[in-house]
Amino acid sequence: MSSANNLEIKDVYAAYDSADVLQGVSLKVEAGKITCLLGSNGAGKSTLIRVILGLTQPRQGKIEIGGKNLVGLQTHNIIASGIACIPEGRKMFPKMTVVENLRLGAFQETSEAIVLERMDRVFDIFPRLFERKTQLAGTMSGGEQAMVSIGRGLMSNPKILLIDEPSLGLSPLFVRENFNIIKRINEQGTTVFLVEQNVHQTLAIAHYGYVLSQGRVVAEGTPDQLSQNDELHEAYFG
Amino acid sequence: MVGTFVGFTTYLGLSAVGIDNAFVQLVGVLVVAVGAMALLGAVIARYLVLPLKSAPPLNILLITLMLGTVLRESVRLFYPDGSNPKPFPYLLPTDSWAFGSFTLRADSIILFIGGLLVIIGVNVLINKTKMGLAIRAVAQDEETAKCMGINYTFTVLLTFALGSGVAAFAGVMNGLYYNEINFSMGLLLGVIGFSAAIIGGLGNIYGAILGGFLFAALQTVGAVALPFSSAYKDVFAFGGVIALMVWRPTGLIAEKSSERV
Numbered sequence: 001m002s003s004a005n006n007l008e009i010k011d012v013y014a015a016y017d018s019a020d021v022l023q024g025v026s027l028k029v030e031a032g033k034i035t036c037l038l039g040s041n042g043a044g045k046s047t048l049i050r051v052i053l054g055l056t057q058p059r060q061g062k063i064e065i066g067g068k069n070l071v072g073l074q075t076h077n078i079i080a081s082g083i084a085c086i087p088e089g090r091k092m093f094p095k096m097t098v099v100e101n102l103r104l105g106a107f108q109e110t111s112e113a114i115v116l117e118r119m120d121r122v123f124d125i126f127p128r129l130f131e132r133k134t135q136l137a138g139t140m141s142g143g144e145q146a147m148v149s150i151g152r153g154l155m156s157n158p159k160i161l162l163i164d165e166p167s168l169g170l171s172p173l174f175v176r177e178n179f180n181i182i183k184r185i186n187e188q189g190t191t192v193f194l195v196e197q198n199v200h201q202t203l204a205i206a207h208y209g210y211v212l213s214q215g216r217v218v219a220e221g222t223p224d225q226l227s228q229n230d231e232l233h234e235a236y237f238g
Numbered sequence: 239m240v241g242t243f244v245g246f247t248t249y250l251g252l253s254a255v256g257i258d259n260a261f262v263q264l265v266g267v268l269v270v271a272v273g274a275m276a277l278l279g280a281v282i283a284r285y286l287v288l289p290l291k292s293a294p295p296l297n298i299l300l301i302t303l304m305l306g307t308v309l310r311e312s313v314r315l316f317y318p319d320g321s322n323p324k325p326f327p328y329l330l331p332t333d334s335w336a337f338g339s340f341t342l343r344a345d346s347i348i349l350f351i352g353g354l355l356v357i358i359g360v361n362v363l364i365n366k367t368k369m370g371l372a373i374r375a376v377a378q379d380e381e382t383a384k385c386m387g388i389n390y391t392f393t394v395l396l397t398f399a400l401g402s403g404v405a406a407f408a409g410v411m412n413g414l415y416y417n418e419i420n421f422s423m424g425l426l427l428g429v430i431g432f433s434a435a436i437i438g439g440l441g442n443i444y445g446a447i448l449g450g451f452l453f454a455a456l457q458t459v460g461a462v463a464l465p466f467s468s469a470y471k472d473v474f475a476f477g478g479v480i481a482l483m484v485w486r487p488t489g490l491i492a493e494k495s496s497e498r499v
Contacts, residue, residue, distance in 0.1 A: 053384075054384075074389070074390075076384060076388055076390070079384075087385060091379060093375055104383075107386045107388055
């Protein structure tokens with residue numbers, strides 16, 4: 001992986017109406033690594049994801065992938081530059097089948113053969129989804145929906161995968177399983193930007209981390225450095 | 239209605255330049271009417287519906303109703319002699335076969351098959367193609383659809399173009415069947431279509447078809463079997479719709495449920 005595929009966020013400010021949410025956030029998601037962003041509720045984590053995806057326009061700042069600025073592009077063009085997202089709360093399409101949900105993940109892929117091949121790969125990771133291929137996603141359990149959502153994120157074979165709170169609302173067993181899968185995805189060459197509240201499990205798989213508090217990056221470092229960092233404890237418990 | 243008038247104008251144009259083969263005229267009328275209405279639908283979506291997308295749905299409903307009035311009155315005022323009915327040409331074969339007291343007209347069969355083909359076509363398009371997948375995704379969850387890499391604006395415009403094009407096809411079929419068109423032909427039909435969709439079950443194409451036939455059956459019963467004048471057939475049919483809505487508020491064929499139980 002070359003640095004040409006780094007995702008860089010440079011001095012981003014964002015606000016909803018008059019409420020400032022991000023105040024000069026800069027961070028770097030290095031190609032081939034798992035970079036995590038920790039922070040409590042309301043720190044601005046999900047807003048940062050929305051800004052990267054072009055769903056919320058930043059007031060200022062740049063978002064670059066391999067040096068190309070993404071700010072101002074429409075979401076589908078940002079996706080076309082190799083980003084995929086596993087959104088917070090899973091957000092599968094409830095009235096579609098598992099297969100249709102997965103197909104949507106590979107929407108910009110025009111070759112049917114490649115789509116089917118990737119779908120097989122997803123079914124390898126989640127045999128449960130193969131058994132429930134034609135079930136409507138909205139009728140599945142929370143854990144199964146998480147599988148659909150993760151599988152869908154893999155269908156575009158993204159360079160960079162944004163994962164927003166994968167542990168939200170899942171049982172501890174599923175959380176551990178999901179983190180293992182994220183690790184495996186990364187080992188197969190996908191850059192991961194993981195946004196989480198769950199500190200310990202996140203730091204266990206991440207290569208580098210940032211801590212966001214009230215719209216600012218208050219700490220960064222390797223997992224070892226972060227787990228001893230006072231700012232991190234402050235951001236959560238202070 | 240606008241589609242039918244565009245089709246009618248196309249017919250006049252084709253006749254004026256000397257093309258009088260009925261088949262060529264029919265194809266020309268359909269292509270121009272459907273194409274023009276698809277374009278109009280996309281323009282309406284772009285400049286009236288999309289800017290309002292964060293407004294309450296009631297506002298969008300009101301805007302479309304008002305737009306209907308604007309279009310209707312525009313045809314009445316600006317189309318030459320627009321306030322009078324126009325004779326729509328007979329472009330289909332006028333053969334008919336008699337079976338006892340029952341007469342089967344060739345144009346009825348052709349229109350029935352045409353309608354059936356459009357229904358099947360739209361169904362395949364929505365459920366089996368990638369474009370249909372995008373349309374359904376955008377309908378269910380706009381932001382997640384965008385995150386899948388779907389071009390949101392384009393898909394919305396396409397959806398409106400498709401709907402308007404199908405409506406134009408229906409308008410031309412209506413003109414071909416009754417051979418008379420006028421500026422307010424769409425109003426009652428619109429209300430009937432909406433009622434049919436509601437009693438059949440919104441969100442289900444077969445529900446709308448079932449509702450359509452049911453409404454027609456109610457009208458016919460109202461006209462034939464009941465002791466009052468046939469002018470009251472719509473009163474009877476809409477009364478039936480109200481009763482059905484009370485009985486089955488979500489329609490006869492409820493939407494396939496996806497909520498967890």
